Amino acid sequence: MHIDRLEKKWAGISLGIAGLFVAIILGSALFHGIHAPSNVETIDSARLHLSEEFAEDNLGPQRNPDGSITVRMVAGRYGFYPKTMVLPAETSLTFRWVSLDVIHGVHIPMTNMSTMIVPGYVAQVNTVLHHTGDYPLLCNEYCGMGHAHMWSNLKVVSKAQWADMNNQGGATHE
Amino acid sequence: MNNAMEKKLALVHLWVAFGAFALAAVMGLYQVVERSGFFGFLESREVYYASVSTHGVLMGFVLTTFFIMGFGYYVATSSLKLPVWNKTFAWTGFWVALTGVVMAALPLLGGAASVLYTFYPPMKAHPMFYIGATLLVVGSWFWCVSMIVMHVQWKNANPGQPVPLAMFATTANAILWLWTSAGVAMEVLFQLIPWALGWVDTIDDGLARTLFAWTLHPIVYFWLIPTYTAFYCLVPKQAGGFLFSDEMARAAFILLVVFSLPIGFHHLYMDPEQSHGWKLLHGVGTFIVTLPTFITGFTVIASLEIAGRLNGGKGLFGWIAALPWTNPMVLAMVLGLLMLILGGFGGLINASYAMNAMVHNTAWVPGHFHLIFGGTTVIMYFGIAYYFWPVLSGKPLYCKSLALTQLWTWFIGMMIMTTPWHILGLLGQPRRIDSVNYNNLLTLSWEPYEAIMIFGGAVLLYSSGLLIYNLYKTQIGTETYQGEIEYAEPIHAPTDLPEYLNSFKVWNIVIAVFMLIAFGYPILQFFLMETFGSGRWGV
Ligand code: HEM
Ligand SMILES: [Cu+2]
Ligand SMILES: [Cu+2]
Numbered sequence: 001m002h003i004d005r006l007e008k009k010w011a012g013i014s015l016g017i018a019g020l021f022v023a024i025i026l027g028s029a030l031f032h033g034i035h036a037p038s039n040v041e042t043i044d045s046a047r048l049h050l051s052e053e054f055a056e057d058n059l060g061p062q063r064n065p066d067g068s069i070t071v072r073m074v075a076g077r078y079g080f081y082p083k084t085m086v087l088p089a090e091t092s093l094t095f096r097w098v099s100l101d102v103i104h105g106v107h108i109p110m111t112n113m114s115t116m117i118v119p120g121y122v123a124q125v126n127t128v129l130h131h132t133g134d135y136p137l138l139c140n141e142y143c144g145m146g147h148a149h150m151w152s153n154l155k156v157v158s159k160a161q162w163a164d165m166n167n168q169g170g171a172t173h174e
Numbered sequence: 175m176n177n178a179m180e181k182k183l184a185l186v187h188l189w190v191a192f193g194a195f196a197l198a199a200v201m202g203l204y205q206v207v208e209r210s211g212f213f214g215f216l217e218s219r220e221v222y223y224a225s226v227s228t229h230g231v232l233m234g235f236v237l238t239t240f241f242i243m244g245f246g247y248y249v250a251t252s253s254l255k256l257p258v259w260n261k262t263f264a265w266t267g268f269w270v271a272l273t274g275v276v277m278a279a280l281p282l283l284g285g286a287a288s289v290l291y292t293f294y295p296p297m298k299a300h301p302m303f304y305i306g307a308t309l310l311v312v313g314s315w316f317w318c319v320s321m322i323v324m325h326v327q328w329k330n331a332n333p334g335q336p337v338p339l340a341m342f343a344t345t346a347n348a349i350l351w352l353w354t355s356a357g358v359a360m361e362v363l364f365q366l367i368p369w370a371l372g373w374v375d376t377i378d379d380g381l382a383r384t385l386f387a388w389t390l391h392p393i394v395y396f397w398l399i400p401t402y403t404a405f406y407c408l409v410p411k412q413a414g415g416f417l418f419s420d421e422m423a424r425a426a427f428i429l430l431v432v433f434s435l436p437i438g439f440h441h442l443y444m445d446p447e448q449s450h451g452w453k454l455l456h457g458v459g460t461f462i463v464t465l466p467t468f469i470t471g472f473t474v475i476a477s478l479e480i481a482g483r484l485n486g487g488k489g490l491f492g493w494i495a496a497l498p499w500t501n502p503m504v505l506a507m508v509l510g511l512l513m514l515i516l517g518g519f520g521g522l523i524n525a526s527y528a529m530n531a532m533v534h535n536t537a538w539v540p541g542h543f544h545l546i547f548g549g550t551t552v553i554m555y556f557g558i559a560y561y562f563w564p565v566l567s568g569k570p571l572y573c574k575s576l577a578l579t580q581l582w583t584w585f586i587g588m589m590i591m592t593t594p595w596h597i598l599g600l601l602g603q604p605r606r607i608d609s610v611n612y613n614n615l616l617t618l619s620w621e622p623y624e625a626i627m628i629f630g631g632a633v634l635l636y637s638s639g640l641l642i643y644n645l646y647k648t649q650i651g652t653e654t655y656q657g658e659i660e661y662a663e664p665i666h667a668p669t670d671l672p673e674y675l676n677s678f679k680v681w682n683i684v685i686a687v688f689m690l691i692a693f694g695y696p697i698l699q700f701f702l703m704e705t706f707g708s709g710r711w712g713v
Binding site: 003004006007010011013014015017018021022025026037038039040041042043044045046101102103105107109110112114115116117118119120121122123124134136138139140141142143144145146147148149151 | 288294296380454472473476536604611704711
């Protein structure tokens, strides 16, 4: 068998490049906790309305004792519910998504809030939104004829503003 | 050897492939126009999604499968100098696959299977769509069996000899495809068909997506291997040189087959039904599978350099100018490599899941795969066609300069179309939308890019037309042509090749172990935990 010297060198370099990338993703996964939505939690999508967690009154943001916020959302053809919502910036957010019907995907452009929403499963994403402003939530997996009409609105306000709104009993979603 | 039957077999497969391609290219242009929303009278989401579903199936499954089969049969017979084993068997495979295509096409064109080429449940297509898709795959299994049998026939007749590289690669692809298609076959046979016919009421989406992911990554290597085979075995000869290393080529094909299989979860990075550790494992494998591509890049560029220098090219870059740029195969490869390099950067972003979150399911994704798949892979299919058509039809190529124009316009069209497509993804545009309806300022910034894409699509359709015209004119020509496929010689002929570089026995065992590790528990978990299936939903 004959392998050229140059070629051996190149194989070494290639291994090095691949190794570097592997090290980067292992590093980011193990040390920075950058995780994809991977909670493997099942739920009966046909009976969401009967489930305690995703009953209509529980949807939208809810404050946790530690100051973080859990946002429960239902995706169904064709919208994400609640349809409009206000969230604080620079706050630890846990999104919990479920589907009423088929597969959807959701992302908030320019942020890393992105997940698939597979019926039968709860998709959980942790994130922090850094910039205030109006954002759309867009459906990014084909879910039927209305796929391009599937979106809802999010307003991100400063932490202080959000606290104000909530203390006065103002609605943060409708 | 009289191989008139082999020629016919290959040519018929290739015509089906390019016929599907031509139809799908027309749909492609319609799609970029429709989705831009600039022409109100065209707007129809029903037609759009029927079109994208058909375009995806034709390009992704029909063009590729038939091309790979036709190419494989002729590579086998010409590199081994053996007749195709059991021609009735081969033709049966062809007819099974074609029947499948027709069965799937009816509901697709009628709008009863607008579930896109990924057909994710619980959106349900007409059962005929799933049955047709299954037949297409079953037909391709006939081809796999043929390739493996011929490989063995030759080895038995030539004990201890290295199997010709082109055939080694083709057998690698047949084995790869058997392993690859097993995932989607299980999904369709055990889940989709019983559910679509109403025998069972619900389907577990998590399991379905997991089985589909089994197939979704290695399938792209199934499409790519003929392209790599041409890079290694055909182009160096056309360029007037030699293959730099036969052994490294074998190693690259083996790495491709072994490592492309256990890594499908990078398509599920954003999915809830698989846990983090498994995604990480597949993520690591995803980077390992870049190795054979790095090796291929090096070996084939080195082979080109040898050719350029033999042609009299001097200096660091002089050999590039001395390449036969007017040889369609050489041109196709150079343009294909350019697109591969650009697309490769994009691929690294997709594969890193922190960055993937930014582009997941945005317009970036179709932009990326049109560049690599519609670009690199398919442009070499064109190059191969220009070389094979005269041999198979016995008529000289109708017009070489037309072929060169076609390749250049394909490259230019792809650049024009996919650059703005990537940008749209970065600007947050979801993929698979038929129109833009979001009530948000962000969408205004999308318009100019949509306009440029139309222009790219038009150039691509023009280029597709040139290809079909040239092949057709060649076919109906009156002059005769006698020539055979010539394979590149390696600089050093492989001697005393170890058996692991000349056979797949060991590698099949390695793959079985890898697949058990990578998919065993992730599939088993659906039977261990309480899951809730979904019913049947229309589109
Ligand atoms: C004639 C040039 C082409 C044009 C103008 C074109 C255009 C398009 C468009 C607009 C879509 C819809 C994407 C979306 O909605 O997100 C699409 C989908 C697709 N194209 Fe092409 N395309 C062309 C050639 C090709 C080629 C050569 C291939 C591969 C061999 C290919 C493979 C696909 C596939 C597999 C899909 C389905 C994607 C999905 O379902 O998300 N296309 N194409
Ligand atoms: Cu949706
Ligand atoms: Cu959707």
